[in-house]
Amino acid sequence: MKDGWLVLLLCIFVGVSFFAAMMFGVENYSLGKVVDTLSPGGELDRAGGILYEIRLPRVVAAFLAGLMISISGLIMQTVTHNDLSEPSILGVNAGANFAIVAATLVLPVLSFAAMLTAGFLGGLVVGVIILFVTRFRSPIHLILAGAGISLFLYAVTDFLVITNNLGQYLAFFTSGGAAGVSLGQLGVIAPVAAVVIVILYVLSKELDVFLFGEEMAASLGQNQRMYQVITLVCAVLLASMSVAIVGNVVFLGLLVPHIVKMIAGYMHRWTILYTGLFGGALFMLSDMAARMLNETPVNAIIAMIGLPFFIYIIRTRGRKYA
Amino acid sequence: MTSVTIENMDLTIDKKDILKNINLELMSGKITTIIGPNGCGKSTLLKTVSNIIQAGEGSVYINDLDIRRMKSKALAKKVAILSQKNRLQYDLKVRDLVSFSRYPYLRRFQGLTADDHKIIDWALRETGADEFSGRMMSELSGGQAQRVWISLLLAQGSDVLLLDEPTTYLDIHHQLETLNIIRDLNKKTRQTVVMVLHDINQALKYSDEIVVMNRGEIVRCGTPADVLTNDILNEVFNINGRITTDPVTGKPVLSDYELFCRTVNGRAL
Ligand SMILES: Nc1ncnc2c1ncn2[C@@H]1O[C@H](COP(=O)(O)OP(=O)(O)O)[C@@H](O)[C@H]1O
Ligand SMILES: [Mg+2]
Numbered sequence: 133m134k135d136g137w138l139v140l141l142l143c144i145f146v147g148v149s150f151f152a153a154m155m156f157g158v159e160n161y162s163l164g165k166v167v168d169t170l171s172p173g174g175e176l177d178r179a180g181g182i183l184y185e186i187r188l189p190r191v192v193a194a195f196l197a198g199l200m201i202s203i204s205g206l207i208m209q210t211v212t213h214n215d216l217s218e219p220s221i222l223g224v225n226a227g228a229n230f231a232i233v234a235a236t237l238v239l240p241v242l243s244f245a246a247m248l249t250a251g252f253l254g255g256l257v258v259g260v261i262i263l264f265v266t267r268f269r270s271p272i273h274l275i276l277a278g279a280g281i282s283l284f285l286y287a288v289t290d291f292l293v294i295t296n297n298l299g300q301y302l303a304f305f306t307s308g309g310a311a312g313v314s315l316g317q318l319g320v321i322a323p324v325a326a327v328v329i330v331i332l333y334v335l336s337k338e339l340d341v342f343l344f345g346e347e348m349a350a351s352l353g354q355n356q357r358m359y360q361v362i363t364l365v366c367a368v369l370l371a372s373m374s375v376a377i378v379g380n381v382v383f384l385g386l387l388v389p390h391i392v393k394m395i396a397g398y399m400h401r402w403t404i405l406y407t408g409l410f411g412g413a414l415f416m417l418s419d420m421a422a423r424m425l426n427e428t429p430v431n432a433i434i435a436m437i438g439l440p441f442f443i444y445i446i447r448t449r450g451r452k453y454a
Numbered sequence: 455m456t457s458v459t460i461e462n463m464d465l466t467i468d469k470k471d472i473l474k475n476i477n478l479e480l481m482s483g484k485i486t487t488i489i490g491p492n493g494c495g496k497s498t499l500l501k502t503v504s505n506i507i508q509a510g511e512g513s514v515y516i517n518d519l520d521i522r523r524m525k526s527k528a529l530a531k532k533v534a535i536l537s538q539k540n541r542l543q544y545d546l547k548v549r550d551l552v553s554f555s556r557y558p559y560l561r562r563f564q565g566l567t568a569d570d571h572k573i574i575d576w577a578l579r580e581t582g583a584d585e586f587s588g589r590m591m592s593e594l595s596g597g598q599a600q601r602v603w604i605s606l607l608l609a610q611g612s613d614v615l616l617l618d619e620p621t622t623y624l625d626i627h628h629q630l631e632t633l634n635i636i637r638d639l640n641k642k643t644r645q646t647v648v649m650v651l652h653d654i655n656q657a658l659k660y661s662d663e664i665v666v667m668n669r670g671e672i673v674r675c676g677t678p679a680d681v682l683t684n685d686i687l688n689e690v691f692n693i694n695g696r697i698t699t700d701p702v703t704g705k706p707v708l709s710d711y712e713l714f715c716r717t718v719n720g721r722a723l
Contacts, residue, residue, distance in 0.1 A: 397547075
């Protein structure tokens, strides 16, 4: 079956990306060294220490972040009936980013969990404002409102960062990047992400029904408002957690779901899985490229890889949709 | 048999009266057709019956139960609607699309049952859509796509079928084909059918009852012979017609028609 093969193929892609990301960076290591370090037992030498303490958290963070951003984009596209939705376009990232910076200013020694909570609330508030203003109606309004709020919040955030000399500490938030994440932080995020994804899986049938638009969903007897709220909260949670570890990553949440939908159709029990794996792998590779290119901002890398893809989608999708 | 009664329904959107004091009892097991000029509220009326739009005042009763007091899935099992604009934003395989009609019957963590599949197969066969059930919706002609949409309506297993302009955008052959499918099904399953048509002769030919609407109101309601008068045609459509009786079927037909008074954009010259 096609779907079985795709899962296998994606798992291989994730595996290859993972080991590549572990091997290449500022310093390169052999595959044997990586496998040695990751196998249980044994002493860590200096290189092993770097691999285990610095690179592994970073690679895992990249995978998790890519997965969360992409699934969040997929869900937002479905729920808002808008192919252009994704966390950064809807302003959710800007809200999370602003809330994290503001919370850091108020309470400088913020625990990671508190920072996550602040980010989530910030993202949620912006998401609710946008949906309230646009009432799910027009795709154009959604984009305009999201872009407007994003610009405003980034301006305010920049102001806070500059006036408080937080530049060094918070620079990565705006450029995006998985440096400096600890395994402990990932241990907080991974279980939450897992629960959210399970919830989305349980609701995959409801998400499928959204695809038909409001009227048809209503005529099939779906309680739309309830499921819209639950799934959007899930999407905001994933997006804001990604902001907390890698900052505002643009484009990935748009690109990955579209590529997946073009190849594998629209049924969410599959697209959630594919989008997560593909997005995770792509972000590991982008982060690897960022490391190899002198810590180029990962957003720049994604934009470079993504733009050709995106133009291709724009040029072909008119024929692809019924 | 499912009875549908609309009582004293009023609907105002943005201070505009869209529906005005609608009272209607649908003939169960029969075909009722709503005719009326563009924008007179036909689609809106169908949507209020399936609770997609909530009426401002008044109620819709299904088997004497107010639809506002029914669970949305329970209502979906009773009433199915084919909207006027049933365009898909996403491309799907025909059979996958039709299988969504079983949504009201699904339980969480449970996929389609063997019974669901049987009903889907039956619905596809009834309209002849089984021929292309493996194709993508984007690959179908307008007539084929319409058959799929009707299959979807059938597979929902509801007693009341609402079809909003099922023939619009189809050529004359496919219009008749679609209407024949609807009529034959109605004979077989005794589902209550309500549709909106623009062609008056088709309405006369296929309906047991015709409801004439104008400006949000029901102007006349009765058998084809009752409603087809030049008074109604003048008042509602601003046309004058030659009404004759078909020598073969004995039913009334509109054999020729012309504007009642010459107009441009609805204004008399
Ligand atoms: N969502 C809406 N908001 C405001 N007015 C609407 C809405 N939907 C329909 N209308 C208005 O309601 C009237 C009836 O529309 P409709 O039921 O679609 O007419 P018909 O199907 O008979 O052509 C029209 O005047 C239309 O402009
Ligand atoms: Mg209409």
